[in-house]
Amino acid sequence: MGDPRVTSPAPSSDALFLGIDTGGTYTDAVLWAEAAGVVAKAKALTTRHDLAVGISGAVDAVLARAGVPPSAVRLVSMSTTLATNALVEGQGGRVALVMVGFGEDDLDRAGLRSALGSDPVVFVPGGHDVHGNAAALILDALEDALPSLAASVSGFAVCAYFAVRNPAHELSAAGLIRERTGLPVTASHELSAKLGGPRRALTTLLNARLISMIDRLVAATEGFLAARGIAAPLMVVRGDGALVSAAFARQRPIETILSGPAASLVGARHMTGLDNAMVSDIGGTTTDVAVLDGGRPRLDPEGATVGGYRTMVEAVAMRTFGLGGDSEVGLEDGGLRPHIVLGPRRLVPLALAAHAHGEAVTAELERQLRTPNPGRLDGRLALRTGVPEKLAAGLSGAEQKLYDAIGAVPLPLDRLLSSTAQAATLNRLVTRGLIQICGFTPSDAAHVLARQDNWDAAAARLGAALFARRRDGRGNPIEPDAEAISARVLRALTRRSAEVILETAFAEDGLEGAETVAHALVQRAVDARHGIAKLTVALDRPVIGLGASAPLHYAGLGELVGNRCIVPVDTDVANALGAVVGQVRVAVEAQVSQPQEGRFRVSSPEGVRDFRSEGEALDEADRVARAAVAARVAEAGAADAEISVTRDVRAATVEGQRSFIEAFVTATAAGRPRIAG
Incomplete structure (x- = not known):
């Protein structure tokens, strides 16, 4: 599935796309066409023991309602809570963590030791400094451990000191592991370009644990689609709302955490056309609130926190409240x-x-x-x-x-x-x-x-x-x-809904959300209880109400938050719709440093190169970032992607002299997914 030889780069307006969302209670399916919009929608109970059963129930129902053959589907895209639930519940395969250039004490940072539990860890000398200069790499301990580890783990996570500046030692260790064991290996530089070794190791460890689980879900879904005669590429929603190919998600399953909430935001924007909004999704148990800014979900700058662990995964900044119809x-x-x-x-x-x-x-x-x-x-x-x-x-x-x-x-x-x-x-x-x-x-x-x-x-x-x-x-x-x-x-439910939306807005503005909402002045303003001083509170953007019960509970919400509330027609399947209307989007970063006067070093996925001038180094960083992102967006399943590059050059001026410090060059590629021909 997803073979580029049987795909075409651009969909016709009547091509049918199938969106699937596996939620905690229901699995939703929606058929969508660019010209017609939502053609049909259906729900089935989520089957946690075998998610493919619930998926097949929803997909069969939506195809029957639309009265179309399975072969008419040209693209399938899904959002899933599987990775999120697995991390929250502490599930996943047993993996070995290989730490290059780190010591035992590093396990006590970022919750790494707690996350590791009883899984094995191997320390080997090596790694790099902040400029990408290498220490001696000695893999003897890893070689000695591999025969026993190969029989007792499902995969490996490799993290090297300053691998984001030079990934050479991670690549060497990963190559040795693949050669001797044939098991899946996750290297930390593939997941994040951010500094902070222990947290990067934590993210890599969790990713390695999830690989077999997401692999089973994707394989089961692909098997079901093949059995129904749906020969279309399969995409998965990431936690930042972007789509990636199933093959891409299999290698980086941790990027699918918060996939469902991200898909709902993409669906909300598509249904309303609003670029800036508060999005509030009410279910039976919880209400999830997030912010749309400039047409994209606002992301958590610190990385997604799931199951008590702060990862380096870019994901939607979502606040969840225990408030719902039940x-x-x-x-x-x-x-x-x-x-x-x-x-x-x-x-x-x-x-x-x-x-x-x-x-x-x-x-x-x-x-x-x-x-x-x-x-x-x-x-x-x-x-x-x-x-x-x-x-x-x-x-x-x-x-x-x-x-x-x-x-x-x-x-x-x-x-x-x-x-x-x-x-x-x-x-x-x-x-x-x-x-x-x-x-x-x-x-x-x-x-x-x-x-x-x-x-x-x-x-x-x-x-x-x-x-x-x-x-x-x-x-x-x-x-x-x-x-x-x-x-x-x-x-009371509508009133409390207004409070949680305002609490999210205050928190996004840097205030203490819950305390601010509870203040007597804000309470008077929401209730429109005016004295000599007339108080009002209003959002700067409208609210998009999602969820099957949103038309009921959000009917009077607008007057409480000081802005309009829009409840789209297909609000009950926002997640499934968001899964299918989104874009493929990936980014790659190259960094330029100056390890010594007159020597400019480019660190990128290709490795490390030195140049004599800042301009040459920036141009090279631009080139390698573009090349890397073009390859990665193709792997992620995009057709004709547009690439944009931004430069963040940091310099200081001392006594009138400009002094280069460092620069970050980020290439971003975005485009619609390939579809079946």
Whole structure:
């Protein structure tokens, strides 16, 4: 697949492109054509044990809806959460880390020792200084270790001291490993041009762990596409929103972390045409907020942090909040008229629980509603999550007893729990992912008000009525009926959505986001509560609302953030659409230094060369960066890419004399992906 001999450089306006996004709950598929836009869209449940099953379900459904043969698809592109989830959950293959020119103490920096765990590490002498001058490379220890390592690891990560200034020693070590073992090798200079050896080693280690996992996903997807007769190139979305070929992603899987959020931003821009916007994506559990600047996602300048590790991977600067349609609805403590509190915990909506379990849920809610006084545990039920029994190992006696009492059918908490201590035990079981709680959520409120209708509205109404009976500070019900509390909950969700968007904006402006939003002046401005001093707060750009529930929850958002809120028609498949409409984009950097007066050194992917003048060195840096980026963008799957070059020359003037310090020459190539002919 992706053979350039069967591809053409430019798509016709009616060529069909297939976009796929594997999310935590659903896998989305969309068929798109340049002239027609979205032709069809479909969803299937994500199958975590074998992602290809969920992909096939979504793709088969979207092809059936469009009424087109699989052979009509000319390009396939996917965004995936696989790499992100693997790092968060600590998964991946066992790899060997080879450190050239580093010492044991370097493992204590950047979280490297923690990330390494029990995986083997080999230290060898070598590396370079800041100008690319080499120390003696001695690979004897690596040669001695390779026979045993070849039988016990799935791949290698190689990081050499100052390899970004001269990659020669990494190339030597990697060549030896490939020759003796035939296993995959990741070299740090291939992933990042930034200084900071231990963090570069960490990034390389994580990448090496992910190779076999992404390889299986790509192979499974390619196998499925071949079985359906879809002979089109396969692309993958990177964490910065750019597309790369599946072969490119296989070698650099770590670059696909935050692929899904990046794809949603690309989709948001495509659907609205806006270059500058706040993008807020609301799901069942979380809301993700990011910034579009100049038509591109704003990236995290420090590198993406995933699973507690700060990598050197350029990825979207995304803030995630525990706020969604299935957020727990609660009341703040104290106050005559207590405020609604949402999240961060996700509950199973009562409407969904009753949709699956019927009378087992509604009968208990009706029983609780017949009692004369509200109970503290009204409207709450518990059931098992359905994970394998082996994950329940190591429970305490109290935890095991409570776990055994809970089954696959929801049980009301007022009959399950007899003490405060048991409530704490239940929370521990929830934290471990063994038990889930059913309760009143914004999704239930939407069912009560007939703004959502896919589950059991009667159970939602019972839950809302129970919640409305709760007492305020004066001992009165907080609302008169189910409709009133449901409207209040939906208003609270929109209000909280405005807060998380403003918090992100303040943080991007260099302020303490959460503290600034919580300030009384900002709260008054958002609520338009004017005194003698009239306060307003407004974003400098509109909000793009994404997610299947965005049309409902973001309807009144604009007036709260002081700018318009746009919810596109295909907002429910923004990620899958972003996967297919994006561009291939790669960059290569060459650096010029002056190790001694009158000697200018170019460090690039080609190695190190010295010149007598600054101008010659800059021209050479320009040439090698262009050549390297042209080769890399072709490998990444672009057709006719445009290349641009920027120079960042740093110099100082002392007593009227200009003194060159260093320069960075960056070549960027961008273009649409090749498509099947």
